[in-house]
Amino acid sequence: MKQEGRSVRLVDVARAAGVSPSTASKALNDAGSLRPATRERVRAAAERLGFVSDAGARALSMRRTFIVGLLSTDDVGRFSMPVMLGAENALTVGEISTLVATARHDSVREQHHLRTLVARRVDGIIVTGKTTDARAPIHVPVPVVYALAPSTDPDDISVVPDDAAGVRMVVDHLRALGHRRVAHIGGRPDQNSSRVRLAALQEALAAAGMELVGEPLFGEWSEPWGRQAAGLLLRDRQPPPFTALVCASDQLARAAVDRLRESGLRVPHDVAVTGYDNWEVMWAASRPPLTTVDMELERLGQRAAERLLGEIQPETGADTGPRGTEYVAPRLVARGSTIADD
Known part of the structure; x- marks a missing residue:
């Protein structure tokens, strides 16, 4: 029955048919790959509510x-x-x-x-x-x-x-786990995300009474650079001078995890590692899977x-x-x- 007081909207049809508005739109416009039963259910709901679409x-x-x-x-x-x-x-x-x-x-x-x-x-x-x-x-x-x-x-x-907020979440997470000495691997230094994430990391660590170990390392947003940078941070020092490694992307983090494991270090028991982006191709391929920030x-x-x-x-x-x-x-x-x- 047509709703009183206002015209029937697409969202009303979607709700009545138990589908999303985008699915309802596809059904009414003969678009997309929908099951015939779903398409028919949406059309029946539209007819019952008196929905008229005249774009x-x-x-x-x-x-x-x-x-x-x-x-x-x-x-x-x-x-x-x-x-x-x-x-x-x-x-x-x-x-x-x-x-x-x-x-x-x-x-x-x-x-x-x-x-x-x-x-x-x-x-x-x-x-x-x-x-x-x-x-x-x-x-x-x-x-x-x-x-x-x-x-x-x-x-x-x-x-x-809000990249700065994401980095603060990482620092709070590491602090709660007891970490106090943190190293950092970044991407291209000329890009905004690299600068913002490093500045937020430095500020958050200082506020939490934690230490940034060594100089931040910058390079490409790539796995080869992640491996190389992790090797530079380790320099065959056992144990390493940090207990957590904050990486500015999941690609960097996944490669760093591999390099740490090859050096005989256990993640996260010896070194905790975090990424950024929540890119499933990367976090799921890491062993163990990556803690990361979803933008x-x-x-x-x-x-x-x-x-x-x-x-x-x-x-x-x-x-x-x-x-x-x-x-x-x-x-x-x-x-x-x-x-x-x-």
């Missing part, structure tokens, strides 16, 4: 296309893909379609995609990237929100991971979409928040590289 008429009346552009500069997708998935999920709830474009760090390609998105009359654009390094803003006649890679313009809306990239993408929707239609009362940079809280995932099974 064309609605777009004309509201002067909107209900299309949002997702522009990524990432040529790999390791970090930008979860961000875009989170954004797309949030937009689907609002019955908004997405157009995805990849610039691949090519300014000419990026300008081409921007012209195309504007020509398609998108309601807004979410820009994401490969790192948290700030990027130059884009200039288009529609609202823009930057996700993961912030804009250099402080007046723009940027949604980024909650899908939630970050979702938040970026919410901020964009608030800019597109502020009269709806969406949570717009202040302009500038918004930080999304991470979470610590404790596993065997810091907590022994026995």
